[in-house]
Amino acid sequence: MSAPRGLSAEEAEAWEKVAATVEPMHARPVKTLAANPAPAPVLPKKILLKPQRPAPPKMPQPRPAPNPPGNLDGQWDKRLKSGAIQPDFTLDLHGHGLDAAYDQLMSGIAQARAMGARTILLVTGKPRPVDPADRGSKRGAIRAKVLDWLAHSGHHSAIAAVRRAHIRHGGEGALYIVLRRQRG
Template identity: 30%
Template sequence: MSKRSRTRQLSPDEKRLWSHVARHVKPMKGKGLPPEPEPEEKTATAPVPQIAAPAPVLSPLPPPKPALPPLAPVERKTLQALRRGRKEVDSVIDLHGMRQEEAHFALLRFLHRAQGSGYGLVLVITGKGGASVGAGPFEERGVLRRMVPHWLRLPDLRHVVIGFEEASPQHGGSGALYVRLRRRRGGERTG
């Protein structure tokens, strides 16, 4: 039995696309450009009946959400004041030692409570992810140190978080973050 390879013919659209692509690359030595595809022949067909578009429904749609503002770093003056001990953070949460899901929910609760209390700058301790006692050889270390910045960048926290920076050494260095919080808008109260 002989095997035959079936070749499929290119459609006119595929031929036009290939011709367009081939004309924008340099041909190999000894090869020329493919021929220009023949224009498609229009067959006489009955015109497609036009269907009237339904009348627009006048329902109040919510306005499109504004674009999320970019995260802003903590101001240089604030960082200097924190490093020199002239300014303190408003509140602290220590997440290290928690499992990822537990830490995520604790962080969300903490940030919402801190914003509700009118705090502007908080410290989030993630831990540096060093070797832990009893950890197996395949357990990942430093998960919270990596995940907390990711969580802080998520769109659902942008109404709470303005920005964040690695903490100074006296506050935990690379195992902690200063987080700037947005002020709650007029008259919102937490329950």
């Protein structure tokens, strides 16, 4: 919406003629309009503002790491997908009960770390749809639990990645666990 432009000289003269023919309903003084009157200043409404704290200075965003922690670089992923990696250590949980599989997994990772292994081939069996209420006895129970076991184990900080194994190493029935390089 634009500001009123005011009346031109012709419009002001015409208005004066019209206004002279009108009889006011209530007695009050009639203002006459001058040609091109100065527009009345428009005052802003008063707005009560709450005192605001100054915004904290913006910290520069850190550059994202080229390989975020827990992820492998492209070369590792390419070699894992192609099956070019030869695992340093193999752990077979296939056919065990959940308790025995968990114990073997934890001790096997500890042994692989002590040996300085970087890649573990973990044979779990193929994943099967398992009812969440009965993961203890049906087929596929170990595979359904492995990622949770790894995430909540004392070894989680030593694991760089978990990937599905190449077909020559077991495909869907096995996983690669890539351990972080040990410093020291």
